[in-house]
Amino acid sequence: MNSKTIRVLSVLLALVLLVAFVPGCAKKTDTGTGTSDGTTPPKSTVKAAMVTDVGGLGDKSFNDGAYSGLQRAEKELGVEIKVLESKEITDYESNIDQLATAGFSPIFAVGFLMTDTVSKMATAFPDTQFGGVDEFFDPVPANVVGLNFKEEEGSYLAGVVAGLATKDSFDSKLNSDNVIGFVGGMDIPLIQKFEAGFIAGAKSVNPDVKVISLYAGNFTDQAKGKELGYSLIEQKADVIYAAAGQVGLGTVEACKDKGALFIGVDVDQYETVANSGDVMLTSMIKRVDNAVFETIKAVVDGSFPGGTIKVFGLAEEGVGLAPYHDFESKVPQAIKDAVEKARTDIIAGTITVPTAP
Amino acid sequence: MSAAAEDRSTNRDWAAIAQKVGTPFASVLLAILIGSLIMWVSGYDPIAAYAALFQGSFGTPKAFGDTLLKSTPLILAGLGLAYGFRANLFNIGAEGQLFMGGLAAGWLGLVLAGQPWYVALPLLLLAAMLAGAAWAFIPAILKARIGAHEVITTMMFTYIARYFVSYLVIGPLKSPGQIPQTGLLPPESQLPRIQSLFSDATLQAMPFLKMGRAHMGILVAIVAAVIVWWVLKYTTLGYENRAVGYNPWAAETGGISVQWTTVKALCISGSLAGLAGAVEVMGVHHRLFDQFSSGFGFTGIAVALLAKNHPIAVIPAALLFGALSAGAGTMQLMADVPQKIILIVQALVIFFVAAEGIVTYFVKQRQKEATSNVG
Numbered sequence: 144m145n146s147k148t149i150r151v152l153s154v155l156l157a158l159v160l161l162v163a164f165v166p167g168c169a170k171k172t173d174t175g176t177g178t179s180d181g182t183t184p185p186k187s188t189v190k191a192a193m194v195t196d197v198g199g200l201g202d203k204s205f206n207d208g209a210y211s212g213l214q215r216a217e218k219e220l221g222v223e224i225k226v227l228e229s230k231e232i233t234d235y236e237s238n239i240d241q242l243a244t245a246g247f248s249p250i251f252a253v254g255f256l257m258t259d260t261v262s263k264m265a266t267a268f269p270d271t272q273f274g275g276v277d278e279f280f281d282p283v284p285a286n287v288v289g290l291n292f293k294e295e296e297g298s299y300l301a302g303v304v305a306g307l308a309t310k311d312s313f314d315s316k317l318n319s320d321n322v323i324g325f326v327g328g329m330d331i332p333l334i335q336k337f338e339a340g341f342i343a344g345a346k347s348v349n350p351d352v353k354v355i356s357l358y359a360g361n362f363t364d365q366a367k368g369k370e371l372g373y374s375l376i377e378q379k380a381d382v383i384y385a386a387a388g389q390v391g392l393g394t395v396e397a398c399k400d401k402g403a404l405f406i407g408v409d410v411d412q413y414e415t416v417a418n419s420g421d422v423m424l425t426s427m428i429k430r431v432d433n434a435v436f437e438t439i440k441a442v443v444d445g446s447f448p449g450g451t452i453k454v455f456g457l458a459e460e461g462v463g464l465a466p467y468h469d470f471e472s473k474v475p476q477a478i479k480d481a482v483e484k485a486r487t488d489i490i491a492g493t494i495t496v497p498t499a500p
Numbered sequence: 501m502s503a504a505a506e507d508r509s510t511n512r513d514w515a516a517i518a519q520k521v522g523t524p525f526a527s528v529l530l531a532i533l534i535g536s537l538i539m540w541v542s543g544y545d546p547i548a549a550y551a552a553l554f555q556g557s558f559g560t561p562k563a564f565g566d567t568l569l570k571s572t573p574l575i576l577a578g579l580g581l582a583y584g585f586r587a588n589l590f591n592i593g594a595e596g597q598l599f600m601g602g603l604a605a606g607w608l609g610l611v612l613a614g615q616p617w618y619v620a621l622p623l624l625l626l627a628a629m630l631a632g633a634a635w636a637f638i639p640a641i642l643k644a645r646i647g648a649h650e651v652i653t654t655m656m657f658t659y660i661a662r663y664f665v666s667y668l669v670i671g672p673l674k675s676p677g678q679i680p681q682t683g684l685l686p687p688e689s690q691l692p693r694i695q696s697l698f699s700d701a702t703l704q705a706m707p708f709l710k711m712g713r714a715h716m717g718i719l720v721a722i723v724a725a726v727i728v729w730w731v732l733k734y735t736t737l738g739y740e741n742r743a744v745g746y747n748p749w750a751a752e753t754g755g756i757s758v759q760w761t762t763v764k765a766l767c768i769s770g771s772l773a774g775l776a777g778a779v780e781v782m783g784v785h786h787r788l789f790d791q792f793s794s795g796f797g798f799t800g801i802a803v804a805l806l807a808k809n810h811p812i813a814v815i816p817a818a819l820l821f822g823a824l825s826a827g828a829g830t831m832q833l834m835a836d837v838p839q840k841i842i843l844i845v846q847a848l849v850i851f852f853v854a855a856e857g858i859v860t861y862f863v864k865q866r867q868k869e870a871t872s873n874v875g
Contacts, residue, residue, distance in 0.1 A: 197794065228828075258679060329670055
């Protein structure tokens with residue numbers, strides 16, 4: 144009895160250690176300061192930092208995106224970097240406060256839920272520069288830059304792909320019903336931009352296409368995402384674009400189950416969603432890393448665009464489409480050409496993409 | 501009763517108390533030790549990490565204020581859980597009641613705009629308690645009448661509450677602007693920060709009062725803890741609650757209505773969780789949005805476990821979890837230890853409290869050794 148208890152205990156402890164050890168090691172390598180490739184980076188006195196939202200590092204989305212922007216700045220500009228992860232919403236203020244007190248500037252705050260906090264801390268620390276990813280300020284404090292994205296432009300390209308693909312038959316999952324689907328997280332203006340761009344893009348190449356939009360009401364419920372996916376496929380949709388955070392992961396499952404193609408969002412979801420290669424047509428990506436890097440670069444150059452909202456679109460390489468990956472050889476050249484034409488037209492200003500459906 | 505027997509019984513009492521207090525302490529200590537082992541193995545400096553953690557949770561008045569800020573909802577949620585546990589009810593859906601409490605406060609605060617604080621504050625807190633109690637009432641009735649397990653029903657009700665709040669802040673209650681949230685509560689409906697109650701001169705003279713974001717919700721929580729303790733110890737209501745928890749059949753035989761006591765216990769548990777939601781909305785965010793709670797209703801379970809369901813012990817237990825959370829930022833900043841380590845330490849605390857048997861086993865073993873050494 145006694146020796147059995149001890150045995151059970153030691154196994155449990157070993158498990159705890161093992162579980163802790165693996166991510167612990169992984170983290171260690173990517174938080175390591177200094178470059179590993181032997182080149183000496185240029186020196187800079189700028190200390191850039193970021194505060195993650197409750198998703199934390201490893202979200203394979205904006206937090207990781209912003210962090211890779213910081214890492215690039217460390218490497219190419221020689222700035223000192225620091226990340227504070229938040230576990231609770233009340234951590235936002237104390238994390239920003241501590242970074243500002245420790246002399247970090249610029250400080251990036253990731254996610255629109257931090258908007259109020261950034262405004263407040265910008266007043267408390269007038270000499271610190273802030274970058275708010277996905278945050279919109281009205282008015283913008285002089286020491287803050289809002290980093291926004293023209294999601295509608297990237298979504299327009301996704302719409303072009305979907306609108307042409309549903310007419311095509313390069314994959315067995317495509318039907319001849321000319322219906323495509325959109326899954327949104329919350330029905331708020333930020334997400335409606337995705338929907339509007341997607342519909343406009345699809346209609347521009349396929350005026351008769353039917354686009355069905357469904358909203359999950361949140362960004363986390365994967366079961367709901369799967370259900371919405373089933374519902375869309377039931378209604379004959381064969382290409383589905385999801386701008387819904389975690390909800391989209393459920394929709395991917397539905398697509399794999401019932402046979403439809405999927406267009407990912409925010410990051411190249413081919414890389415982040417396991418075993419999704421046979422349905423992941425492409426992804427609409429937001430280059431949070433570029434936005435963060437450009438902002439740090441501006442601080443280093445002394446041209447911080449404080450008091451403004453910087454909007455990163457196709458022209459600024461702030462949004463775009465990910466590679467087709469497994470579909471690279473299947474997708475007809477005509478579709479690729481149409482996407483390229485839409486991209487150049489939008490950058491040239493001959494196409495204006497709507498922001499509300 | 502002989503004197504010797506009396507002596508033995510007081511001895512046993514002391515041993516029981518020592519064990520009651522000792523096990524949670526031992527659990528926390530073990531968690532911290534294993535936590536440092538994990539840090540050491542992963543290549544971090546545990547001493548620097550814990551020093552930074554302490555600095556960030558108790559090191560300055562502001563840091564202590566953050567600890568209080570984070571402990572406040574945990575005390576209230578923990579109290580709610582503990583009260584339920586005492587009646588052998590597992591109100592796992594405290595989070596849902598918390599949401600309804602937050603909703604009541606966030607909505608009524610806007611409706612009562614223009615009322616003085618001494619009208620608004622009590623009404624808001626009361627409304628939040630009622631909302632939390634009401635949200636627990638249906639699972640309570642289901643439990644009492646047809647025996648539907650409260651773990652299932654309260655959990656399901658949590659989803660309903662969360663989506664309901666989410667719908668309201670996106671739709672009917674949304675304030676103008678990009679972000680789905682309600683309008684800012686008028687100052688009279690906000691729980692003031694502790695430091696705002698004192699004049700600049702007083703703060704200058706007594707800098708320990710500069711507790712940053714800590715707000716009067718902590719007072720609400722402490723008063724609630726004392727009231728719950730008093731109710732459980734000295735009132736018929738509390739006696740019935742405990743009696744049903746110990747042995748429902750014996751209680752029924754003794755003339756206590758188990759059904760009615762169950763309903764009351766879950767509703768009181770819900771009202772305390774509702775209060776937790778209210779202090780977050782009124783004291784921290786000053787508005788309602790769909791992510792205003794970081795799972796306080798669930799952390800409350802761990803708090804109640806660690807406190808062994810004693811209402812007063814809930815306060816230090818919540819302070820521990822609050823401090824771990826408040827110090828995590830400083831730990832990342834000063835010692836470069838990722839915040840996930842804190843989650844591991846928290847999980848270990850819960851693990852050892854839950855696996856109390858293991859700790860008791862070691863304590864007993866130690867006692868046996870001690871007695872055999874003496875003998």
